[in-house]
Amino acid sequence: MASGQEPIEFDPECVGTAIDNDEGESVRDSTTSITASLYEYRELHGRTYQSSKTTEYWAPNDQKHISAFDVAHQWLTMMLSDKLYAAPIPPNPSHILDIGTGTGIWAIDMADTFPSALVTGTDISPTQPSWTPPNLTFLIDDAQLEWPFPDNHFDFIHIRYLHGGITSWPQFYSQVFRCLKPGGYFQQIEPNIELRCDNPAASDQVYQQWAHLFYEAGDKINRSFRINEEIMTGWARGAGFEDITHTKFKIPIGAWPKDKRLKAMGTFTELYMDLSLDGFALFPIGQILGWTLEEVQALVANMRKAVHDPNNRSNSDMHMVYGRKPLA
Numbered sequence: 273m274a275s276g277q278e279p280i281e282f283d284p285e286c287v288g289t290a291i292d293n294d295e296g297e298s299v300r301d302s303t304t305s306i307t308a309s310l311y312e313y314r315e316l317h318g319r320t321y322q323s324s325k326t327t328e329y330w331a332p333n334d335q336k337h338i339s340a341f342d343v344a345h346q347w348l349t350m351m352l353s354d355k356l357y358a359a360p361i362p363p364n365p366s367h368i369l370d371i372g373t374g375t376g377i378w379a380i381d382m383a384d385t386f387p388s389a390l391v392t393g394t395d396i397s398p399t400q401p402s403w404t405p406p407n408l409t410f411l412i413d414d415a416q417l418e419w420p421f422p423d424n425h426f427d428f429i430h431i432r433y434l435h436g437g438i439t440s441w442p443q444f445y446s447q448v449f450r451c452l453k454p455g456g457y458f459q460q461i462e463p464n465i466e467l468r469c470d471n472p473a474a475s476d477q478v479y480q481q482w483a484h485l486f487y488e489a490g491d492k493i494n495r496s497f498r499i500n501e502e503i504m505t506g507w508a509r510g511a512g513f514e515d516i517t518h519t520k521f522k523i524p525i526g527a528w529p530k531d532k533r534l535k536a537m538g539t540f541t542e543l544y545m546d547l548s549l550d551g552f553a554l555f556p557i558g559q560i561l562g563w564t565l566e567e568v569q570a571l572v573a574n575m576r577k578a579v580h581d582p583n584n585r586s587n588s589d590m591h592m593v594y595g596r597k598p599l600a
Contacts, residue, residue: 279470279585280522283530286582340547341374347540348432348461350533351521351590356381357430358519359457359594365389365427369451371415372434376401376408382430383408389427415444421451432461436490436497436556445511452597458513459594462499467525469578470585478574479586485571489556504593513595521590528582545579 352358356378366389370379373393383391383405391405394413404410413420416439429448438444448458466483469476483497490497501518508516524538525545550572558568579586 278522280524280534280587281530282470282528282585283535286526286528286535338375340544340551342377343540343544343547344433345375345377347523347537347544348590350537350540351523356385357428357459358592359428359459359517361428361457362455367426367453368392369421369426369429370394371429371431371448372437373410374433376404376410378430378432379408379410380404392421415447416440419447419451423450424453425451427453427456429456429458431458433463434460435462435465435499436486436495439494441507442510445507445513449511449513449597454597454599456597457594458508458597459592460504461590461592462504464499464589464591465497467579467586467588470587471583474581474584476578476584478571478578482571482575485557485561489560492560499591501591501593504591508593508595512598514598516593516595519592521592523588523590525579525586525588526582526584528585542579546576549575549579 349356365386368379368382368386368389368391370376370382370391370393373379373395374397376393376395379391379393380401383389387405387407389407391408392411393408394411394415396412396414398412411420415434429452431448452458465486467476467479469479486497501520505516505518523541524534526542527535527539529535529538550569553568553572557563557571558565563571578584
């Protein structure tokens with residue numbers, strides 16, 4: 273059993289979680305009207321991926337993965353006690369930025385929460401809906417290039433799930449710092465991709481193998497998947513932020529916890545993993561590391577089997593860091 277935080281109490285009545293692997297229909301089934309060339313996706317074994325000026329992004333952007341993004345939003349919001357953010361931002365922010373907005377679901381919720389604020393969401397993929405609150409704008413933009421925003425502009429900049437997509441985090445954080453108003457906050461949430469088992473009798477060998485393959489692939493293209501407290505707070509401190517706060521959340525995967533709230537969260541995370549695993553593996557492990565499709569599929573099958581076994585008591589860590597730009 274890998275070391276982690278305090279064990280979550282196991283529900284002895286949990287015998288498994290039924291997961292429907294049908295792609296279904298996402299609640300985000302339309303996109304913004306933009307340049308047609310943005311829809312010329314790369315296709316890999318039936319999955320589509322978005323290219324940008326700086327990178328071929330490792331995660332897919334098709335309907336199945338869009339559904340996974342929206343599922344992730346549910347359990348990430350639960351993780352923050354049903355809140356959209358944890359940073360102590362002003363009660364009436366005027367400008368909010370969501371980098372890597374994905375389906376735009378967080379930006380939409382923030383625009384509804386703060387109707388007097390102007391909310392902007394950016395991403396390299398046009399997977400956002402055309403129907404939005406009137407105070408929300410989506411932009412197709414590459415966060416690794418120069419940001420098209422003025423200095424000292426935003427009250428709050430939100431970042432999550434950009435691991436494996438950024439070449440220079442110090443450069444990225446310097447843009448976050450530049451675009452925030454003095455006294456404004458950023459917040460970033462990233463996963464530790466190495467899952468673990470809380471059951472001492474269970475083996476987490478496939479979880480360790482999975483993580484180290486992603487570490488190897490990220491190192492090969494200079495876009496690291498390694499995330500921890502020291503790294504994230506170091507980026508923020510180096511950029512000049514103060515009042516930096518780090519929180520590590522232990523997230524169950526599956527309906528095995530006894531606690532009702534954790535059980536509900538674990539059900540969402542298991543569905544998210546089920547929708548995501550094959551798409552996650554195809555590009556980093558198949559294309560970058562050179563595994564055959566059959567080898568990737570076998571690895572994904574082993575991961576899915578481990579995730580679906582409640583006796584493993586699978587879980588992982590989520591890291592959240594927020595900080596404030598100095599007033600002076």
